[in-house]
Amino acid sequence: MGMAHRGRLNVLVHNIGRPYPAIFAEFEGGQKDEEAPGLDHDGTGDVKYHLGAEGAYLTRSGKSIAVALISNPSHLEFVNPVVNGNARARQTQRKTRDLYHDPSVCWPIQIHGDAAFAGQGIVAETLNLDALPGYQVGGTMHLIANNQVGFTTDMGDARSTQHASDLAKGFDIPIIHVNADDAEGCLAAVRLGVMYRQQFHRDVLIDLVGYRRWGHNEADEPAYTQPLMYERIRSHASVRVQYAQSLVEGGLLTEEAAGQRFEAAYQKLIDEQQSFRASAAKAAQSSPAPTRLVTSEAVSTDVPADRLRALNESLLTVPDGFTINPKLKRQLERRRAALEEGSGIDWGHAEALALASLLTEGVPIRFTGEDSERGTFSQRHMVLHDAKTGEVWAPIRRLPSALAGFEIYNSPLSELATLAFEYGYATAASDALVVWEAQYGDFINGAQVIIDQFIAAGLSKWGVTNRLTLLLPHGYEGGGPEHSSARLERFLQLAAEGNFRVANCTTPAQYFHLLRRQARRARVRPLVIFSPKSLLRLPQAASRMEDLTQGTFQPVLDDPDPGIVANPGAVRRVVFCSGKVYYDLLAEAGGRDRRPAIVRIEGLHTFLEEPVRTVLARYPSATEFVWVQEEPRNMGAWSYVAPRLALLLPAGCELGYVGRPERASPAEGYPEAHVEEQARIVKEAFGVNK
């Protein structure tokens, strides 16, 4: 279930079975029962009406239904796709090669506000997921807790439609309007909704039309803004009174018995509250022992050559009679030779081998994004289309030795709901590697709330984390202001206390080891990978078989140039960088006798000092140190790395900056201007200022 603040206590007590004393403890004792495992303290927590809860609803026949309420931020409605992703994970049997979904095991329920349902775009994005194969959950129950006002805003100012629920019409969702004063009518609406879901496995919506008896919150005076409405509400009998009256009129209850029931329920609350206060006064204050921040953890990610060969072969196998597009066939065939011939493994190839190897180790994988099946840059081709029949075949789903299931889907054209869905999925499936890919990283800010409120802060607020892995294509290649930057700076600003990992790899082998490490580490955390575009096929970036059969992800890559390796003592200048600009620097370095050492920081968060120290110790004669980036000075990694690197430099040395100056827009719109700026950056990196 996902919901906002209103009605939450009711849900906690009546649907999740949380006892009254636990509720009083949160309100009166200020106790929180969520911890943030792995932080160096127990998290900063959240206001109580945002915290999730798990419990059980006991039916009258004695059955127990597990109920989970998902933690949410103040940002109304953003929890909706998280709920569905979470439900999808619970519905998926993925510890088998031929994974399957069983929507009958879990039912997502979303409770909306009337103003928020009409106003927040994420609602429409979520409704659009209902029938998509990669996102189906067998139908969601939507309930609009419609009190006909949004804080102080009247309906006429909040939406252009007659009903709060009208958006759902566009998705052919059945809408049941029901008067919240009619208790039996409400139950009938719910039963109808349940039957619809059971029969048609699609979304259904109940528009529960009622009113808000008091103000928006404890401090609010509703008569300031809705005087006539509140005059009527004051003289309007409550649901309880109306329902009791109907039972009395029907001869099912006496007026006296109805009164006694109410008194007894109220007395129970008072008693529970008093006994809580008495016990709270006695209880000694004890604070939990702090959990320590763990910074590194060895995981082996190399794969033996014979296994890679076998996987490679399986990944190239299609059924008899399947016609691969001839152009593509040539490309794929190259992967056969690539394993054996020197440095021929490109990005897409390394990725396929990493994912396939994980499947054979029992790690389930879910991979989604806009056009991800083929890959935005035509680099992946994980799903093949028969050139004659259009039939699809994904060899990675048929690996003979796979012990877990693989899902890959082209997502709808959405960043917000799709990322939130994967966040929810990954949270309920910490056994799985869940990868979400942006078309270009630039579009990720369309999902900023999910990054800020869930991915970055969720662990500290709610103790919730996951293995969600983001692939954000990033790099300055003349594509203009919206095809260059995945806003590395934003992620690095949000990264703290090991809440998520940030990496920017420059070789397919590094990517291979990083993906495998992310899936296998015991310490569960999201990972943001700034993934490449031109490097996908750049020959200089390609890896060799032995890069995959040995080694592991290196957070820092020292300069492999033979001249520098042979004579590190001659190095006077050290250039630090991260990502694709390394290859621009390498191209310039090619024609020089003496050149700086170029050091790549590939693991940005958590920033590890030790590997940097080790590299610096190799260059005892160096006196000039610069950070080079493509991004403007107010963007990229500069603000994050500068203070960290500066601390590690030899005494008296400063870290210089080379990159674009401060800019309001991340990149140039004109390709010529881009080329000129890149050339200037590379020259300055080598100490040439003009």
Ligand SMILES: Cc1ncc(C[n+]2csc(CCOP(=O)(O)OP(=O)(O)O)c2C)c(N)n1
């Ligand atoms: C995305 C977002 N914008 C603004 C707010 C501030 N806010 C909190 S409650 C509220 C009114 C919500 O009205 P409605 O959806 O009808 O729910 P109700 O509070 O009436 O139950 C607003 C605007 C918010 N929490 N989230």
